[in-house]
Amino acid sequence: MRLLVLGGTEFVGRAVVEAALGRGWEVTLLNRGRHAPAPGVRVLTGDRTAPGGLAAALAADDGDWDAVVDTWSSAPRPVHEAARLLRGRAGRYVYVSSCSVYTWAPPAGYTEDAPVVEGAAPDAGPTDYARDKRGGELAAVDAFGTGESVLVRAGLILGPYENVGRLPWWLGRIARGGPVLAPGPRDLPLQYVDARDLAAWILGAVERELSGPFNLMSPQGHATMGGFLDACVRATGSDARLRWTAPETVLDAGIEPWVQLPVWVPPGTDLHDALHAADVSRAVATGLSCRPVEETVADTWAWLEAIGGTAPHRSDRAVKGLDPRVEARVLAGAGGVPGTTP
Numbered sequence: 001m002r003l004l005v006l007g008g009t010e011f012v013g014r015a016v017v018e019a020a021l022g023r024g025w026e027v028t029l030l031n032r033g034r035h036a037p038a039p040g041v042r043v044l045t046g047d048r049t050a051p052g053g054l055a056a057a058l059a060a061d062d063g064d065w066d067a068v069v070d071t072w073s074s075a076p077r078p079v080h081e082a083a084r085l086l087r088g089r090a091g092r093y094v095y096v097s098s099c100s101v102y103t104w105a106p107p108a109g110y111t112e113d114a115p116v117v118e119g120a121a122p123d124a125g126p127t128d129y130a131r132d133k134r135g136g137e138l139a140a141v142d143a144f145g146t147g148e149s150v151l152v153r154a155g156l157i158l159g160p161y162e163n164v165g166r167l168p169w170w171l172g173r174i175a176r177g178g179p180v181l182a183p184g185p186r187d188l189p190l191q192y193v194d195a196r197d198l199a200a201w202i203l204g205a206v207e208r209e210l211s212g213p214f215n216l217m218s219p220q221g222h223a224t225m226g227g228f229l230d231a232c233v234r235a236t237g238s239d240a241r242l243r244w245t246a247p248e249t250v251l252d253a254g255i256e257p258w259v260q261l262p263v264w265v266p267p268g269t270d271l272h273d274a275l276h277a278a279d280v281s282r283a284v285a286t287g288l289s290c291r292p293v294e295e296t297v298a299d300t301w302a303w304l305e306a307i308g309g310t311a312p313h314r315s316d317r318a319v320k321g322l323d324p325r326v327e328a329r330v331l332a333g334a335g336g337v338p339g340t341t342p
Helices: 011-022 053-058 077-086 129-144 167-175 195-208 225-236 247-252 270-276 281-285 293-306 324-334
Strands: 002-006 026-031 042-045 067-070 093-098 149-154 179-183 212-216 241-245
Touching: 002 011, 011 026, 011 195, 026 053, 042 053, 053 077, 067 077, 077 093, 077 129, 093 129, 093 195, 129 149, 149 195, 167 225, 167 293, 179 225, 179 247, 179 324, 195 212, 212 281, 225 241, 225 293, 241 247, 241 324, 247 324
Parallel strands: 002 026, 002 067, 026 042, 067 093, 093 149, 149 212, 179 241
Antiparallel strands: none
C-alpha cells in the first residue's frame, strides 16, 4: 500500500505514519519540514497554506497513492485544495474530522446520522472549530465523492505524541505528588481514543475500502475518571493522593471543565453527552479495537520521560491545567472529602 500523509510528524499524523510503516506500507509525507519525520518515509516539502505551495510540492512526485490521510483542523481551504489536486492520484481520502461537527447539543447515544452544523465555505477564512471541520468534510466529499472519502469523527484523543496538553498535564500534575484535586464522581464514564488505535482503524478502513462518516472513540464506559487517574498515579510512581471532589464543589469554585481540568466534564450535562456518550457501534463493527487505559497512560508517561518531561504544545490550542493556588484553595475548603484515596 502507498500512503500519503499531509503533515505526519505530530500526534495523530505521527501515529498513522508509524502504524503504516509497521505494516510495511510505503509512506510519503507532505509538510513544511518543521519537525523531524519518522525514519523510513519519503518527504515532500511544501506549505499547503501558501498560494501554489501544495501543487508545487506534489509536482515533485509523479506517482499515485492508495490513500491520503489529512488531519487539517482550521479553515477548510487547504483541504479543498488538497482534495482537488489529489483527485485521480489517490484512491481514498481520509479526513480526520471531529464529533464537534454535530449540531449542539447531540443527545447521549447519537450516531453518525445526527444533524450536523453548516460547514464553512471552501474559500472562507477560519470561522469556528465545528464549521471549519464540517467544511473540511464537505471539501473531501466534493472531490472524492461519498464512495471514496472517509470522515473520521474523532472525540477526545490521547496517547504518546499528544500536543494539546490533556493527558500530559495530568501526568505532570500527579508526578509532583501530594494531594490532588480529583473531580468526581470516581465512576464517571469516559470516552476517548488512543491515537494509535485511531491510526490502526484508519489503515484498516483503507484496506477494507470503507467510506462515509464514523464516530471514532472507545465504546461508552471504556474507562472511568477513577481508572484514568489511578493509572496516572501508577505510571508515575508518585506519592500523589487523589482527593475526590464533588462536581458541584468544582463548579462552584469557578473551575472550567475540560480546560482547567482536562478530560473531565460534569455528569448529566450536554457537554458530557457530546464528549463521552456517542454511539460508536459502526466503528466497532468495522474493526475498532481500544487498548486499556492503563496502557495509554503508561506509554504516554514513558514518551514524556524520553523527551525530558515536557510535551510539545500546539500554538493554536488553549493551554490546559489548573492553577496550583486554585487547587489548594478548593482542597482546603473541601476538608475531608468522602472517597479520598489513602
